[in-house]
Amino acid sequence: MNNQKQKAWLSLALCAVLIFLAAGSGPGNQRKPLRPPLPEDVVMEKQEIGIPALLPEAGHELEDVPQTSSAYLGGGRITLLANQTDSQMLSAVLETPEGSVIVVDGGTPGDKDHLMETLRSKGGRVSAWLVTHPHADHIGALNEILKDPDSGITIDGLYYHLADLKWYYSSESYRADMVAQFMDTLSKQPQEMLHGDIGKNEKIYVDNTEITVMNEPYLFPHNSINNSSVAYTIKMNGKHIVFLGDMGEEAGDRLVKDYGSDNMHCDILQMAHHGQYGVSERVYRILHPKICLWPTPGWLWDNDNGGGPGSGRWFTETTREWMKKAGVEKNYVIKDGDQIIE
Numbered sequence: 001m002n003n004q005k006q007k008a009w010l011s012l013a014l015c016a017v018l019i020f021l022a023a024g025s026g027p028g029n030q031r032k033p034l035r036p037p038l039p040e041d042v043v044m045e046k047q048e049i050g051i052p053a054l055l056p057e058a059g060h061e062l063e064d065v066p067q068t069s070s071a072y073l074g075g076g077r078i079t080l081l082a083n084q085t086d087s088q089m090l091s092a093v094l095e096t097p098e099g100s101v102i103v104v105d106g107g108t109p110g111d112k113d114h115l116m117e118t119l120r121s122k123g124g125r126v127s128a129w130l131v132t133h134p135h136a137d138h139i140g141a142l143n144e145i146l147k148d149p150d151s152g153i154t155i156d157g158l159y160y161h162l163a164d165l166k167w168y169y170s171s172e173s174y175r176a177d178m179v180a181q182f183m184d185t186l187s188k189q190p191q192e193m194l195h196g197d198i199g200k201n202e203k204i205y206v207d208n209t210e211i212t213v214m215n216e217p218y219l220f221p222h223n224s225i226n227n228s229s230v231a232y233t234i235k236m237n238g239k240h241i242v243f244l245g246d247m248g249e250e251a252g253d254r255l256v257k258d259y260g261s262d263n264m265h266c267d268i269l270q271m272a273h274h275g276q277y278g279v280s281e282r283v284y285r286i287l288h289p290k291i292c293l294w295p296t297p298g299w300l301w302d303n304d305n306g307g308g309p310g311s312g313r314w315f316t317e318t319t320r321e322w323m324k325k326a327g328v329e330k331n332y333v334i335k336d337g338d339q340i341i342e
Contacts, residue, residue, distance in 0.1 A: 073097070073342055074237030076209070078268070080332055080339040081118060083297050085110035088274040089137040090245070090295040093118055097237060098207040100127040104232070104243050104270075106141040115141050116151055118338075124152050127206045131160035132245025133217070133229040134168075134179045143178075146185050158186075159195045159204060161216055161230050171224035179225075198230070200258070210235040214242075214259050218251045226273060227251040233266065240265070242287060244272040244279060252279025261286045268293065268341065271323075274300055276315040281322045291330045291341065292323055298335035 075097035083089045089107035093115075096102070103126050106115050119126065131139055145151045165183060168176040186194060198204075204211040212235070217228035229245030242264070247255065252272065256264065269289035272278025275296045294301070296316065305312035323331070332339035 072237070073239060076236045076342070078241070078293070078339075078341040079118065080293050080295065080334055080341075081107065081111065081114060082334040082337045082339075083107065083111065083295075084114045086297070086299075087137055088295065088297055088300055090132070090270070090274070091115055091141065092243070092270070092293070092295075093122070094209075094234065094236070094241075095122060096207045096209045099123075100206050100209075101125060102127060102206055102209070102211070102234070103129045103142075105130070105132055105138040105245070106145070108137050109140040109144050112141040112144045116145065116153060119153050125154045125156070127156050128204055128211065129155050129158045130211065130232055130243070131158070131230070132232075132243060133225055134160075134162060134182050135175065135225055135246065136178045138245065139182055140178070143182050143185050146189060155193055157195055157204070158189070158193055159198050159211075159213075161198050161213075162196065163217055163219055163228060167219060168225065171219075171221065175225060215251075215255055218254050220248075220250045222250060223248040223277075229272075231255060239267040241268040241270075242266040242289070243270045245270075246273040247279050248273065248277065249280045252283040255279075256283055256286055267291065270295065271319065274316075275319050276300065278319070284319075284322055285326055288326065289328060291332065292328050293339070293341075294331055294333040294335075296333055296335060301333055301335045 077095040079093045079095075081091040081093065085108055087108050087110070089111055090105045091107035091111055092104040094102040094104070101119065101122050103115075103119070106112075106129075129142065131142070133139075145153055146155075162179070162183065165176070165180060168179045186196070198213045198216075200213060200215050202213040204213070212233040214231040214233055217230060220227040226246035227248045227250050229247045229251060231245060231247065232243045234241040234243070244252070264286050266287050266289050268291040269284075269287050270293045275294050299305070299312075300314055300316055302309040303312040303314050303316050304310070310317070332341060
């Protein structure tokens with residue numbers, strides 16, 4: 001009889017253990033999947049620009065996926081202006097969360113009116129105007145605004161670093177006249193506005209937004225003026241925004257060497273030289289942006305020299321493939337008009 005009781009108790013105990021284990025395997029205790037579900041809006045955004053969506057890497061936190069809302073830049077805003085002529089160009093207007101305005105380059109002379117209209121709509125005052133390099137598709141509009149006493153635009157600080165004029169004539173003589181004109185225009189501006197000697201690691205503050213000068217001009221004999229671009233990192237609401245200007249492969253590699261790959265990661269990146277013949281794939285992978293700003297008109301985006309997509313000799317399609325492989329989550333392209341990131 002005692003043996004039968006012991007067996008009964010053992011059977012009951014075994015059943016209790018099995019019930020406990022079964023309860024422990026319910027939905028609330030299962031291990032979470034390594035790859036979270038992809039929001040539908042990420043897919044749609046990629047489809048809209050013609051690049052397939054990439055799933056986030058395992059363990060990627062979805063709350064880090066940038067959305068076009070005031071939360072991402074903390075009330076700040078980037079407006080990447082579209083070209084008003086057939087030319088490629090770079091014109092970016094940034095607003096700090098406190099409402100101050102920063103401009104990067106500005107585009108061609110033909111982009112002047114659209115840029116002035118945009119700036120006037122934001123109060124007409126620019127706290128910091130950053131110049132990457134003195135090509136007409138970058139400083140042409142700025143040069144015209146500086147010469148126009150009735151522009152209605154007030155510039156508190158103009159930041160740049162130019163080489164000696166002789167270097168431009170010896171390196172790219174066919175483009176040096178634009179540089180000479182720009183230097184002449186600068187010589188007629190109030191000296192307190194000009195900051196023409198900015199150097200590597202120099203900090204510029206606009207409200208709580210921090211701008212870091214990443215380099216002084218590199219004077220390479222090849223692709224000279226593009227490679228002389230000054231790069232900037234703008235830190236707004238904890239997000240790092242990098243502008244490379246028209247840096248080529250030589251300048252990009254040198255920037256990594258001088259500035260340090262550990263210091264170059266960014267959230268938002270302006271694609272070098274309008275997205276083609278710029279820095280190398282290696283440099284883009286080091287920068288590892290989530291968002292790319294493409295100052296790229298439609299013909300350049302499609303590599304179209306007039307014979308249809310793919311008929312040109314530009315390398316935009318290759319760069320687009322690089323960024324797709326790098327896991328970029330969103331591309332803003334001026335072929336689609338003014339682009340706003342908030």
